[in-house]
Amino acid sequence: MLRTLYPPIEPYETGTLDVGDGHVIYYERSGTPGAKPAVFLHGGPGGGFSSVHRQLFDPALYDVVLFDQRGCGRSTPHASIEANTTWHLVADIERLRLLAGVDQWLVFGGSWGSTLALAYAQAHPDRVSELVLRGIYMCSKAELDWYYQFGVSQMFPDKFERLTALIPEAERADLLRAYHRRLTTGSTAEQIVLAREWSRFEGETVTLLPDTKMAAQHDDDQFALAFARLETHYFVNNCWLAPGQLLRDVGKLRGIPATIVHGRYDMPCPAITAWSLHKAWPESELHIIEGAGHAFSEPGILDRLVRATDAYAHNWGSALASG
Incomplete structure (x- = not known):
């Protein structure tokens, strides 16, 4: 039987943390x-x-910190790209760990969250007890070209045509930079038009089968503005990672138990990326989920993620009991 989500739960604590730089x-x-x-x-x-x-x-088994990264969700200033890089976020995670008062924690990241989780774990391997990674993404040129130039365009030509329609034909050879220029200049109203199309493209291609709820979230003006501005800001800067950095430094993760979950038909993050990570890090546990796309909510992916968090919690409980 496939595992599903635990019942809805309210947080026992909420707060804000001034991390500097105006954020x-x-x-x-x-x-x-x-x-x-x-x-x-x-x-x-x-x-x-x-x-x-x-x-x-x-x-009953976890004490989980969840947070909105700089510039999005309920963090402020909204949609800000100032002082907003991968390494600012890595430092923010450490600030939250200190706030939580823990020496180590399990790090769970999906999609871009997997990129950030790998970057954080490689910077602070002694602070990571386990990794649960879903929809592996490494911000390589190949991945960016696949999604924003040629690849997904062949699978979703109708949706890709909408994405390109707002950009003059002469600039479509570098769609990412064309969107980035427009999302960082002009009026907010003009940016929202572009942001909604950028966000909508992702919202309609992340699941194997259409998901109207997912698409609607990506069509919200405020969500789309932060999503599109921050994605293009990070991607034109290669997420502040050297080419191949996360694979190059995988040796820093030796000894950290890890579960990798990836949909066979993941459009934003092709499965070859997860495969390459696992080949470089064979002690990791890789699950390629058949009949699944990118979203964590797809049944096979969700089943494997919940099984992973359960297993690591039970291992922790057993270690406590024996210690």
Whole structure:
């Protein structure tokens, strides 16, 4: 039987943390205080987290920190790209760990969250007890070209045509930079038009089968503005990663238990990326899910993610009992 989400739960603590540079991030903690510590890293960049993400963890066994990364969700200033890089976010995660008062925690990241989780774990391997990674993304030129130039365009020509329609033909050879220029200049109203199309393209291609709820979220003006501005800001800067950096430095993760979950038909993040990570890191546990796309909510992906968080919590409980 496929595992599904735990029942809805309210956070036991909410707050904001001034991380400097004019940014204040929103965070919350859910589950049981003092239980197995974990941090959830949302996708995007710029996606924000949702209350449903709390339900990926057994609330009796976990104490989970969830937060909106700089510029998105309930963090402020909204849609800001100033002082907003991968390494700012890595530092923010460390600030939250210190705030939570834990030495180590499980790091759960999906999509862009997997990129950030790998970057954080490679920077602070002694602070990571386990990794649960879904929809592996490494911000390589090949991945960006696949999604925004040629690849997904062949699978979703109708949706890709809408994405390109707002850009003059002469600029379509570099769609990412064309959108980035327009999303960082002009009026907010003009930016929202572009942002909605950028966000809509992702919302309609992340699941194997159409999901109207997912598409509607991506069509919201405020969500789309942060999502599109931050994604293009990060991607034109290669997420502040050297080419192949996350694969190159995988040796820093030796000894950290890891579960990788990836949909066979993931459009934004082709499965070859997860395969390459696993080949470079064979002690990781890889699950390629048949009949699934990119979204964590797809049944096979969700089943494997919940099984992973359950297993790591039970291992932690057993270690405590024996210690």
